[in-house]
Amino acid sequence: MRQSMRELDQAVAYCNRHIERNQAELQRRQRSGHDTSQVAMRLKTLEAVKAVHEADRERFQSGRA
Secondary structure: OOOOHHHHHHHHHHHHHHHHHHHHHHHHHHHHOOOOHHHHHHHHHHHHHHHHHHHHHHHHHHOOO
C-alpha cells in the first residue's frame, strides 16, 4: 500500500501520543506497586510500530518508497 507523507506523519504522531499515555500509565503503576508487565509490553510494541512508520517516512522522503 502506498502511503502519503501526511499519512506517515499522522501514523508517527498517533504512536507518539499512545507512547506518552502508556509511559504515564507505566509510571503510575510503578508508583502504586502494581504489575507493569502488560503496559511495558504494549510500550515495546508501540515503539516498534513507530520505528516502522519512521523508516517508511524516511524512505518516502528519499524517494525510495
